[in-house]
Amino acid sequence: MAEDNADDAAGTWLTIEDAASALGVKKAAIRSRIARKTLRVKPGKSQNDGRTRVWVLHSDVKDETGTGANADNDTDDGGDTIAGMMAALQSAHSAEIERLRSTHAEEIDRLQRSHEAELKRLAEANRGWLERLISSLRGQK
Known part of the structure; x- marks a missing residue:
């Protein structure tokens, strides 16, 4: 399950679109992770712009080889740095x-x-x- 205290882990709050790009997956994969509760969610209604945000650990962000430290199996073809x-x-x-x-x-x-x-x-x-x-x-x- 996702880390309960997002402040304890090095990461950042990203929109679903930005999280998908950062993790090298499709938006549907991010939504699946939200449903599985493997990503911490900040609902859109708590944001000024109304967009849902998810906590993405820096260690999960894709590196040059297309893999992150804690990558899931729902990755897309390419990996973002x-x-x-x-x-x-x-x-x-x-x-x-x-x-x-x-x-x-x-x-x-x-x-x-x-x-x-x-x-x-x-x-x-x-x-x-x-x-x-x-x-x-x-x-x-």
């Missing part, structure tokens, strides 16, 4: 950053357009008042 796992994580992280930038850039553009329109409206509303003030000041001379 820690560098491959890092590349997958960096790729997922970059995609999320781009998604957030895009979302926020659209919101910033919308707010800037709204702000500019409001400034124009206020300038137009105040123009009459300002012209009257200048005219009255000129008349006092």
